[in-house]
Amino acid sequence: MTTFFDGKKSFADVPIVDTKIDTAAFLEASEALVKLFDLLGSTAFAVVQKDMTGNIEKVRAKLLADPAQASTLQDLILSEAGTKSKKATQGLLWLVRGLQFTAQAMRNTVNDPSKELQATFTDAYNKTLSKYHGMLVKPIFKVAMMACPYRKDFFQKLGDDQTKVNEELEKWLKALEEIVTIIMDFFAKGDYGKGL
Template identity: 40%
Template structure:
């Protein structure tokens, strides 16, 4: 897996090239395509920090779907400034490759949102450095997977993801891996909370859009 370099005193959030907090969302709830794809692509590096090559297929799948959307953006840039505009234009052309890619990206990002939100609630008041949290990362991942991705995965794919859940690091180690040397793990936990809070409304907007009658196919 790729080595993610996190400077001393910094966190994974400090080395991301784009944050979801910086993704423009219009008053009409339209999500900017370029910044969303940059933030999602940057997010995939988290899989390099989880400590097992079994997470590589997850990263590759997200990057594949980022590229599906980006290719459509390049093909029709004048109508692809927002994800909603991109998908609507693609569907008028009787195509749905980018729409499918975006659908899977939203599902994958929702998996992260639900898992990390659950850490904030199930482990509320538990320090990031605590060796014995109420729930470990593997537990959070398994519960989130059942809600977000499992319903759409085939019987062939599910075992791969379930194996990844087993390989998830312990919660304390997870926060250590998101941190540079000497970084206060509570700063990392706060960073994860802010990152999740910025991503959650974007996921909700795109879920509603993808489920709307306007683009049913």
């Protein structure tokens, strides 16, 4: 019995040493998360996927160009802090915002089995990404939220063995939430997201 999480890099596998997050492993786990939107089965989520993938590429370009200075997410941010070009930092900030939205949507879904995805994802969007989006982007996301599949169909796509799906999902989600919290706190404490 396989689940969506099998054979993919999980956020639970991302090394964190003294709250420093390994960049390469984080990017692999983020790429696996982008595939989660395929299960939502709507082309409306293509915009979300494209945005997240573009941000992953910005962070990866920095990692490849300067592995020593970008081996952890925090080092990457610090390496650009005193420079004019903050392309990777901006990419990371927007990627983490997207991850925060996904984590919130999935947490709402897991914690309240009576709610459909349309409700949990809309609620998560309103609490996370909505405040950063202008009037041109918000309608695109509203369409995506309306296109969410039924809860039972989505969970069926995650895997046949729902007990295993729930265990894997909870482990993945806890790790994702921890990583999002660490990075958001780091951005906030150093005011590294200012103007990005």
